[in-house]
Amino acid sequence: MEKKQRQILHVDVNNAFLSWTALDRLNQGEKIDIREIEAVIGGDESKRSGIVLAKSMKAKRKGVYTGETLYQARLKCPNLQVFKGDYKSYRKHSNDLYKILLQYTEKIERFSIDECFLDMTDYLGNDTLINKAYEINRRVKKELGFTVNVGVAHNKLLAKMASDFTKPDRVHTLLEEEIPSKMWTLPVSELFMLGKKTLPKLYNMRIKTIGDLAKQERIDMIKKFGKHGLLMWEYSNGIDNSEVNYLEEKPKGIGNSVTLPRDICSKEEIEKVLLTLTEQVAYRLRRYNMYANVVNVQLRTKDFKDFSHQKKLISPTSNTKNIYDLAKELLNEMYKKGTFIRLVGLRVDNLIEKDEMQLSLFTNEEDKKQEKLDKVVDELKNKYGYSSITRAGKLNSEEIVRLKDV
């Protein structure tokens, strides 16, 4: 029996951070709509995080692109206006969008803060997929005040490629019969999951368009690039059988990292930063009701060399002290005296849910005490805000690490 053809939409907010900040400013009574001028949402140069996070159409036309430094962007666009991002507000706008989309299907995968996949297969009624796409596009603009692109297709990959065609405020289809005309003609760099490391290798093989890639022998792509080769080959041919993952998923890992306002070169200073990062990570871990099995410490040197070490915990934990102790151990292993460090990161991985863990013949008295302490601290944080409570050893590092949103 042939399987029913799937009906998939991809909804992508146009210039999300910039549009949302534009709306917030208009709501606060500002006269200028920053979508209409040469503007970007950017990081903070004084904190050495001065990159472009989102740009207006006018800035884009001057050649400004996401991820480049504000310095480079200003060279191309001297009148560029730079605004700060507000993640709390972005989450709210994202949720507003989600609520509208829920009226069309419950099978929604929130792919990122500004992108969703919708599985409409069983939710079309007598309507067509493309009508639904236009309706969503119109309603979001009218009810929320920002615009979206909607991609219409029969799998996620094609829907995502379609929503990336001309912007803003558009609906595009990418049906099987349209693949040669609409997708194979594009530069191969436009293909989803094809990054800047792979691109030069393909150019060396005289592969310039997605169509060139699609014409390769499948087996050759596997031989040259392994699993990733197969993926690229399938994507270039419009093949993607992955499901819309609409069920809320627990995270697989939780991390926090920070670029320091100045490079540091003493283990003691790095430890203080690690403690601040650990507190935040462990707090989030406990809010998910999960335990970690692995701790990972990442360092970036002043000349942008990244390295990391990781280790399994003796037993799964969500306790700040256990994680911090192992993090210090890892730092000890990996840190060469005198190296200038630009970024410090801490993540926990191989997470399990608390109830999966047999509680526990082995939990010792010290751990139980720690757990109680963490709980008290968490409750205060929940009640009075994350930064309401802090421990003495950390105070110094707060001059270095500004507290971030949790």
Add this chain to the structure above:
DNA sequence: TCTGGGGTCCTAGGACCC
């Protein structure tokens, strides 16, 4: 005034076991 921060998944080598 160069170059964020949060993730997921994959690969490859070594240890260890049968």
Add this chain to the structure above:
DNA sequence: TCTGGGGTCCTAGGACCC
């Protein structure tokens, strides 16, 4: 003298995404 091979777990690093 010769010197397996399959499987799993652990770790470091890298590619890619938004």
